[in-house]
Amino acid sequence: xxxxxGVSKIFQEEKAVTGLSLTVPKGAIYGLxxxxxxxxxxxxxxxxxxxxxxxxxxKVGGQPVYESPEVKRSLFFMPDxxxxxxxxxxxxxxxxxxxIYTQWSQKRYEELVTVFRLDxxxxxxxxxxxxxxxxxxxxxxxxxxxxxxxxxxxxGLDPVMRRQIKNLLxxxxxxxxxxxxxxxxxxxxxxDLCDHVGIMHEGRMLVEKDLDDLKADTHKIQVAxxxxxxxxxxxxxxxxxxxxxxxxxxxxxVKGERERISQAFxxxxxxxxxxxxxxxxxxxxxxxxxxxxxxxxxxx
Numbered sequence: 001x002x003x004x005x006g007v008s009k010i011f012q013e014e015k016a017v018t019g020l021s022l023t024v025p026k027g028a029i030y031g032l033x034x035x036x037x038x039x040x041x042x043x044x045x046x047x048x049x050x051x052x053x054x055x056x057x058x059k060v061g062g063q064p065v066y067e068s069p070e071v072k073r074s075l076f077f078m079p080d081x082x083x084x085x086x087x088x089x090x091x092x093x094x095x096x097x098x099x100i101y102t103q104w105s106q107k108r109y110e111e112l113v114t115v116f117r118l119d120x121x122x123x124x125x126x127x128x129x130x131x132x133x134x135x136x137x138x139x140x141x142x143x144x145x146x147x148x149x150x151x152x153x154x155x156g157l158d159p160v161m162r163r164q165i166k167n168l169l170x171x172x173x174x175x176x177x178x179x180x181x182x183x184x185x186x187x188x189x190x191x192d193l194c195d196h197v198g199i200m201h202e203g204r205m206l207v208e209k210d211l212d213d214l215k216a217d218t219h220k221i222q223v224a225x226x227x228x229x230x231x232x233x234x235x236x237x238x239x240x241x242x243x244x245x246x247x248x249x250x251x252x253x254v255k256g257e258r259e260r261i262s263q264a265f266x267x268x269x270x271x272x273x274x275x276x277x278x279x280x281x282x283x284x285x286x287x288x289x290x291x292x293x294x295x296x297x298x299x300x
Contacts, residue, residue: 001026001179007056009042016042018203027177031190034200040183044151048077060147076145080152082136084124090135091120103144112138129156137165147179154189191280201291218283221252224272237264241286253286
């Protein structure tokens with residue numbers, strides 16, 4: 001559905017995105033993660049057709065996005081700060097979107113007004129940040145896009161509304177095969193929502209995998225060796241992202257096949273060997289640390 005191939009974008013000699021490629025299948029929910037300044041928003045704006053890529057191609061449904069009104073009518077971009085016309089009400093914004101999006105559903109709009117309990121006659125500028133975010137979701141889903149692109153979409157929403165919006169997205173994906181691309185720093189929400197994940201750093205894609213495969217490929221291990229020399233011998237055999245010592249117990253974050261890793265540790269017959277689950281947040285931190293983006297503790 002969404003295909004980005006070898007895309008680069010430079011702003012006044014500043015490389016925002018460099019040779020990046022990613023694919024989002026139809027009906028998938030894709031989480032785009034990355035460090036601050038990684039180029040995520042620039043990538044989303046190229047996908048929305050706001051920026052023209054300097055190199056590479058950006059396609060939705062097999063068609064180029066930039067300067068293609070027909071393709072743009074099949075997608076909806078929600079920026080990190082929702083934008084509405086001055087003095088606009090939700091009703092007037094609905095009329096504007098209805099004039100652009102040929103798949104607009106008035107029935108869906110009226111249903112969602114009831115769900116979100118927002119006054120369509122009230123000026124959007126008088127809504128709170130969370131209410132504006134709800135209005136943006138309401139309008140986006142009423143447009144019935146084939147692809148929904150969102151930058152920090154749950155910022156400012158309370159837990160009840162977050163759950164409501166997640167349920168609505170799951171419903172749209174299940175019923176219409178809506179394709180969703182989400183950029184967020186809230187990794188817990190991404191973990192709950194997404195089935196595919198990409199991690200960006202300095203304009204490049206570090207990792208792009210199915211979320212279950214990503215978790216199956218990275219492991220947290222607690223081990224107590226019988227001999228301190230065993231730890232040094234092990235380091236040359238495995239791809240270790242992180243290692244720290246906690247008394248007599250060592251903590252390892254290791255990439256690779258689970259069985260191969262287990263066999264490598266058990267060669268040394270350790271006193272203790274525990275394989276523990278990793279959260280997406282932990283995977284992100286250790287992947288970024290392996291790429292050189294590692295924040296050190298600040299002592300003042």
